[in-house]
Each structure stands twice: as C-alpha cells, then as structure tokens.
Amino acid sequence: MADERTPLGANPGHAGETGEFAHLSEADVRGSAYVGRRPLEGGDHGGVCSYPYQLPNRQPDAPLFEGPYAKRLERIRSRYPDRRGPLLPVLNLAQEVRGQLTPDALTRVAEVLDLAPAVVRGVASFYTMYNTRPVGRFLIQVCTNVSCNLCGGDEVAAAFLGHTDTEPGEISADGLFTVIEAECLGACGFPVAVQINDRYFENVTPADVPGILERLSAEARATGGDTG
Amino acid sequence: MAYPFRDERETRILSAHFGDPQARTLDGWQKRGGYGALRKALEMGPARVVDEVKNSSLRGRGGAGFPTGLKWTFMPKDDSRQPHYLLINADESEPGAFKDRELCRWTPHQLIEGALIGALAIRAQHVYIYVRGEFFEPAQIIGKAIEEAYAAGIAGPDVMGSGIGIDVTLHLGAGAYICGEETALMNSLEGRRGQPRIKPPFPAAVGAFGQPTTINNVETLCAVPHIIERGADWYRSMGTEKSAGTKLFNMSGHLIRRGNYEFPLGFNLKELIYDVCGGIRDGRRLKAVIPGGSSVPILSAGEIDIALDYESVARAGSMLGTASVIVMDDATSMVKQVRRIVEFYAHESCGQCTPCREGTTWMAKILRRIEAGDGRPEDLETLVDLSRNMTGTTICVLSDSAAAPVLSSLRKFRGEYEALLQRDEPVLATA
Numbered sequence: 324m325a326d327e328r329t330p331l332g333a334n335p336g337h338a339g340e341t342g343e344f345a346h347l348s349e350a351d352v353r354g355s356a357y358v359g360r361r362p363l364e365g366g367d368h369g370g371v372c373s374y375p376y377q378l379p380n381r382q383p384d385a386p387l388f389e390g391p392y393a394k395r396l397e398r399i400r401s402r403y404p405d406r407r408g409p410l411l412p413v414l415n416l417a418q419e420v421r422g423q424l425t426p427d428a429l430t431r432v433a434e435v436l437d438l439a440p441a442v443v444r445g446v447a448s449f450y451t452m453y454n455t456r457p458v459g460r461f462l463i464q465v466c467t468n469v470s471c472n473l474c475g476g477d478e479v480a481a482a483f484l485g486h487t488d489t490e491p492g493e494i495s496a497d498g499l500f501t502v503i504e505a506e507c508l509g510a511c512g513f514p515v516a517v518q519i520n521d522r523y524f525e526n527v528t529p530a531d532v533p534g535i536l537e538r539l540s541a542e543a544r545a546t547g548g549d550t551g
Numbered sequence: 552m553a554y555p556f557r558d559e560r561e562t563r564i565l566s567a568h569f570g571d572p573q574a575r576t577l578d579g580w581q582k583r584g585g586y587g588a589l590r591k592a593l594e595m596g597p598a599r600v601v602d603e604v605k606n607s608s609l610r611g612r613g614g615a616g617f618p619t620g621l622k623w624t625f626m627p628k629d630d631s632r633q634p635h636y637l638l639i640n641a642d643e644s645e646p647g648a649f650k651d652r653e654l655c656r657w658t659p660h661q662l663i664e665g666a667l668i669g670a671l672a673i674r675a676q677h678v679y680i681y682v683r684g685e686f687f688e689p690a691q692i693i694g695k696a697i698e699e700a701y702a703a704g705i706a707g708p709d710v711m712g713s714g715i716g717i718d719v720t721l722h723l724g725a726g727a728y729i730c731g732e733e734t735a736l737m738n739s740l741e742g743r744r745g746q747p748r749i750k751p752p753f754p755a756a757v758g759a760f761g762q763p764t765t766i767n768n769v770e771t772l773c774a775v776p777h778i779i780e781r782g783a784d785w786y787r788s789m790g791t792e793k794s795a796g797t798k799l800f801n802m803s804g805h806l807i808r809r810g811n812y813e814f815p816l817g818f819n820l821k822e823l824i825y826d827v828c829g830g831i832r833d834g835r836r837l838k839a840v841i842p843g844g845s846s847v848p849i850l851s852a853g854e855i856d857i858a859l860d861y862e863s864v865a866r867a868g869s870m871l872g873t874a875s876v877i878v879m880d881d882a883t884s885m886v887k888q889v890r891r892i893v894e895f896y897a898h899e900s901c902g903q904c905t906p907c908r909e910g911t912t913w914m915a916k917i918l919r920r921i922e923a924g925d926g927r928p929e930d931l932e933t934l935v936d937l938s939r940n941m942t943g944t945t946i947c948v949l950s951d952s953a954a955a956p957v958l959s960s961l962r963k964f965r966g967e968y969e970a971l972l973q974r975d976e977p978v979l980a981t982a
Contacts (some may be wrong), residue, residue, distance in 0.1 A: 342555030342810060346569045351572040354656055354692040361691070368706070369697025372721040375684045401719055402720040404634070404760050410742030411725055415684075449744040449901075452684045452726035468646045469845055470803035472891050506728060506895050507845075509645040509802035510687055511875070512555070512810045521687040 332548055361417040363391035364398070371398045373415035380546060381422030381460075387431050392416060394520045396435065406436055414447055423454040432466055442537040451506075459494045459501035461539050463487075464518040465527075470511035472538070475528065479515040480504050482529035554653055554807045558827045562789060562797050565773045566813045569657045575692060578701040580660035586705060588776035593713045595779070598628075600672040606783035612650075612843065613640055613731070614769030614872045616861045618796075619775075625755035626673040626763050636764040637675040639666055639772060640681040642724050642731040642917065646845035646895060647875030650799040651769040653811050655682065655689035658773065661694035663719065665772030667710060668779060669685040670717045673765050677718045682918035683704060683735055684725040694721050728899035732947045733766040733887035735901065746901045747947035758804045770799060790816035794871075805877035807832045816860040816871075824855065824878060835880035839964070843872025844893045846952030848959035849885075869959075884963040886971060889956050890918035896953035907950035914957060926972045931961060960977070 350356040365371050373395065388396045399412045413436060417428045424447050431472035433440040447453045454462070463483050480502070484491065487500040494501050510516035513525035515537075525536065554569035568574035574583055601629070605620025626635060632713050639662070643651040655662060665676045682690045697719050700706040708716040720741055724730050731738040737759045758764020774796060787795045802809050802821060821844065824830065826950030826982035831837050837852040842859070847870040857867045857954065864871040882906035897911035914937055917930050919950045938954035945951075961968065
C-alpha cells in the first residue's frame with residue numbers, strides 16, 4: 324500500500340555514508356523518520372500531491388479515483404484555479420494505482436477532468452516518467468549522464484542489464500525488473516545514482532548490483548501481489 | 552557544514568544545517584531562528600522587502616543570474632490583476648547540479664520561509680513549488696513541512712496573524728528537463744506539455760494561468776530570509792561587487808571529496824578543486840572542467856585559475872550557470888562525454904523548434920559515429936556548422952546549451968576528435 328514506502332536497508336552507499344556524516348542513519352538522511360506514513364486519501368495541504376510511481380502492489384485493473392482516491396482527487400483539484408491544472412497530479416495518481424497509463428486509464432483521466440482524451444494523451448506521452456507501456460515491478464533507472472558516466476554509469480547499467488538478462492526497457496522473465504538508462508537524477512555528487520521506483524540508491528558500483536537485485540526479489544516475495 | 556563533506560574555510564549560510572535532521576522540523580527550525588525573517592518581512596511590507604532584496608544585489612541562482620529584486624519589481628504593484636503567483640523552480644535536472652535537492656531535503660522550512668517572503672513581496676496569493684518528479688524524498692519532506700506550516704498558521708489564510716493569505720502547493724513534474732525553463736515550467740504546471748513559450752509576454756505580465764507570475768529558483772529564495780534578517784549590506788559584504796553573497800558549489804566527477812560546498816562568490820576554482828575537494832582521485836591529473844553544469848563551455852586544465860563569480864567565469868569564456876563543477880581526469884574521453892551530453896539534449900528537446908529538434912539528434916548521431924571510429928572527414932565541420940545554426944535561433948536556450956560543449960571541446964580538444972577520425976577502422980557506407 325501507499326504508506327509502506329520505507330527505505331530499503333543497506334543501501335550500497337546513501338550519501339550519509341560517503342563523508343563526514345557516518346553517524347546519520349539512512350532514515351535521517353532520507354527524512355523518512357520525519358515524514359512518516361502517508362494516508363491514501365492524501366493530506367490536506369502539503370500531502371495533497373501525488374507521485375508518479377507505482378505502488379508496491381500495483382493493481383492493473385483497480386478502479387481509478389474511487390474510495391480514498393476520490394477524496395484525494397478532490398483535494399488535488401482544490402489546489403488549482405482551472406480544470407486542466409490538476410492534469411499532471413491526476414496522471415500521477417492513476418499511475419500510482421495501476422503501475423502504467425493504459426489507453427483506458429488515460430480516457431478515464433480525461434473524463435474525470437472534462438478534457439479531450441487527445442489532450443491527455445499528448446501530455447502523457449511528453450513526460451518520461453509516465454509509463455505508457457508496461458514495466459516490471461521494479462523500474463530500475465541508472466543515471467548515465469555526465470557526472471555519473473565519469474564514475475562508471477555505463478558499467479552499472481550494463482551490470483543491471485546483465486544480471487536481469489534483459490535489454491533496455493524489457494521486462495525480465497520473472498516480471499520483476501525493467502532496466503533503463505536515465506538522464507541526470509540530480510544526485511551527481513553521489514555517483515552512480517540509481518532510482519528504483521521511488522527510491523534513490525547512491526554510490527552504486529557494478530559489484531553492488533547482484534546484492535540490490537537479491538534484496539528487491541526478497542522484498543517482492545515478502546509483499547506478494549502482482550508481479551506483472 | 553556542507554554535505555557530505557565540510558571544510559572549515561566555507562561560509563555556511565544556506566547550508567548551515569545540512570546533515571542536521573532536527574533542522575527539518577518546524578520546531579527545530581524555529582529553535583535555529585527560523586521564521587524570524589518572515590515576521591520581520593510582514594512588518595516591513597512588500598515595498599521595503601523588494602528594496603532590501605534589490606539592494607542586496609542577490610542574483611538568481613538557477614543559472615541565468617538575473618537580479619532577483621529587479622525581477623520582483625516587474626510584478627504589478629497593486630492588486631488590480633490578482634491573483635499573482637510565485638512559482639518555485641525545484642526542477643533541478645541540469646547534469647552536474649545537485650544543490651536544490653540538498654536544500655529541499657535538509658532545510659525545507661528555509662525554502663518555505665523564503666517562498667512566503669517572496670510571495671509577500673510580489674503580493675502573490677499562491678505559491679507553487681514545482682519539484683521534479685524523480686525527487687520523491689525531497690518532495691515528501693517539503694510536503695510535510697508545508698503541512699506543519701499550515702498547522703502553525705505560518706502558511707494559509709492568515710500568515711502569522713497578519714491577515715495576508717498565502718497558499719503553498721507542492722506540484723510534481725513527471726520527468727522533463729525542459730520544465731526547468733521558466734515558461735515551460737508554467738506550461739507544465741498548467742497541465743500542458745512542457746514546451747517553452749515565446750517571450751514577450753513575460754511571466755510578470757502573462758504568466759501561470761494567465762496571471763502575473765514570478766519564477767524563482769530554490770537557492771535564490773533560500774537566501775532571501777537571511778537577507779531580510781541580516782540586511783542587504785551584510786549580504787553585499789560577501790562575494791564580489793557584481794556577484795554578491797554566497798553560492799553552493801556542486802562538485803562532481805573525478806574528485807576525492809565530491810559534494811556541496813558553500814563559499815562567497817569569487818572563490819578560486821583551482822583552490823576549490825585541489826584544496827577543498829582534495830584534488831583528482833586515483834592520483835590522476837586534471838584534464839577539463841565544466842564550471843556551470845553541462846550547458847556551459849568546457850574549460851581546459853590550464854584555464855581553471857579563475858574566480859568563481861558570474862563576470863570572471865564569463866571572461867574565461869564559459870558561464871557560472873548553476874555553479875555545478877564537473878571535473879574530468881586525464882583518462883576521460885572527451886568525445887564520449889560530449890556525445891553523452893548531446894544525447895541528453897537530444898532526449899530532452901521538447902521538439903518545438905526545428906534547429907533544436909533536428910540539430911541535437913544529428914549532432915548525437917555524428918558524435919556516435921566519430922566515437923565508434925566511423926567518422927567522416929567532413930564531420931567536424933558539420934558539427935561546427937550545426938552548432939552555429941543552433942545558437943540563438945530557438946525559443947529557449949536548450950539548443951544553445953547543446954552546442955556549447957560541442958564547440959568548446961572542438962576548439963580545445965580537437966586532437967581527440969581527429970585521432971578518432973584517423974583511426975584505421977572500417978568506415979560504414981551509410982551511418
């Protein structure tokens with residue numbers, strides 16, 4: 324569920340372990356202890372926004388904008404002066420539930436916001452974080468842009484592809500992993516940066532890759548649910 | 552303390568509480584003097600706040616270095632065209648830049664305080680904080696801080712009992728570098744494709760949702776509370792005459808101690824690389840430095856004994872930009888890195904303007920074949936020609952940004968390109 328986004332232990336090198344702040348736990352650095360759990364229906368003000376990531380247990384056929392999500396939709400709408408403004412947050416919400424934006428999900432978003440479906444599709448296809456095709460349960464985005472590239476970004480990307488036995492963008496045979504190269508993730512001081520669903524892994528080397536994949540697999544076994 | 556390393560020579564103002572999880576909470580922030588500047592600003596009123604920031608000589612930290620106070624004066628001085636909007640650009644995605652992420656996740660209340668003071672100055676009713684979609688943790692931390700600010704009556708319908716209402720909303724992007732361009736950011740906020748708009752009209756006249764709007768960078772607004780609290784003269788006492796105050800320098804690449812360091816503008820680049828960051832790792836030698844994020848011309852190892860302020864870096868033939876210093880050692884393939892940078896721009900081009908949409912794609916293609924040993928003799932001239940046609944011909948500067956590293960590397964590292972062209976390997980008939 325949405326509120327179970329706890330950091331994965333033993334990140335290969337979250338930024339706190341890099342320098343002179345070794346006393347900080349990953350929760351300290353990530354702020355997860357400060358933020359706490361997020362209710363599905365969203366908070367009133369700051370918590371109102373939605374995130375373009377899938378839930379740990381995504382539901383490809385789940386009804387959109389019902390139950391707690393209906394409440395969240397209304398909260399999002401209340402923050403914008405017109406009917407188109409909420410489009411990105413509402414697309415985020417749809418992707419959060421379903422894991423990808425299928426044509427019928429886009430049509431549903433268009434209905435809810437009273438926009439033309441073509442407008443919604445045009446926007447969804449513009450932004451890279453919207454998955455208009457299915458992805459594995461864990462979307463692994465390896466930064467290979469210049470600062471990470473100088474420190475082995477290509478090698479880390481190759482290691483993820485090799486260990487998952489996939490080509491970029493494919494879903495691995497077990498349905499768990501999709502590996503793609505990402506543009507700059509804004510963590511250039513902690514190369515190589517890898518984003519896996521909503522979590523950042525920093526200072527990743529090719530040697531860390533098997534361990535990360537094993538832990539993700541274990542996490543998938545522990546939480547069950549659809550693996551796509 | 553900067554993060555993740557610190558250096559005793561730093562002047563830590565914006566980054567004073569990096570690495571201190573207690574500073575994230577409202578309580579912790581107030582114990583560290585937080586929201587005193589907002590109270591003071593409410594007493595001063597919009598006109599005096601704008602004057603103070605104008606007198607401080609603060610310049611926008613998002614890359615362009617435009618004077619912040621002057622930007623604020625472009626907004627209507629009365630309420631005849633309400634609502635006004637303040638948009639905060641936290642769409643940090645310039646390769647090499649990682650300062651706003653740290654500001655957001657360590658000092659969210661510093662940002663909110665700066666945002667509320669900025670909103671007060673331009674009479675904005677609503678602040679949107681546009682955070683790039685990838686920044687889940689920073690967004691969550693800001694979201695929590697907004698929640699706390701509302702609960703304490705700091706944000707919302709009655710800011711600190713002043714009767715002034717300022718709403719704050721967190722808005723996430725969804726993966727598009729171009730949304731860091733201010734007019735593309737407005738389009739993205741409005742639920743459109745992130746394509747830049749032609750200026751004029753400028754945002755202060757016709758901005759987000761058609762209303763008067765100002766867009767400021769995270770680091771710019773984080774400096775504002777300190778200016779209000781300690782005065783414009785104090786701020787101007789740091790840095791150089793035209794580049795006042797401190798700046799976060801984002802150090803990445805082949806350095807021993809990478810990270811964010813805060814120094815007054817005008818700090819020496821060579822000292823920063825060799826003394827503060829410990830020099831080049833693995834005992835290698837310096838080859839090249841990109842001083843302001845991937846969009847600016849590359850400096851060679853011999854050109855780094857310069858002061859890091861807007862004017863000095865420009866005199867050296869580059870730009871300070873976001874002060875994102877990317878350091879490359881002597882084992883780096885310049886062609887490969889330039890190719891990677893150009894591929895980035897090809898991927899991120901919004902596709903509106905032909906010189907950019909076509910130019911970035913063609914440059915990437917040519918650079919790929921040169922790197923693979925399949926380059927053609929005329930390729931270098933074609934790259935120069937493309938670059939010239941991509942500079943100053945488009946709505947925004949993404950196209951110029953893609954051309955800058957190509958032109959500067961061709962000028963300074965031409966030998967590397969030529970060596971690859973002369974490599975005795977099969978040349979494909981068609982690329």
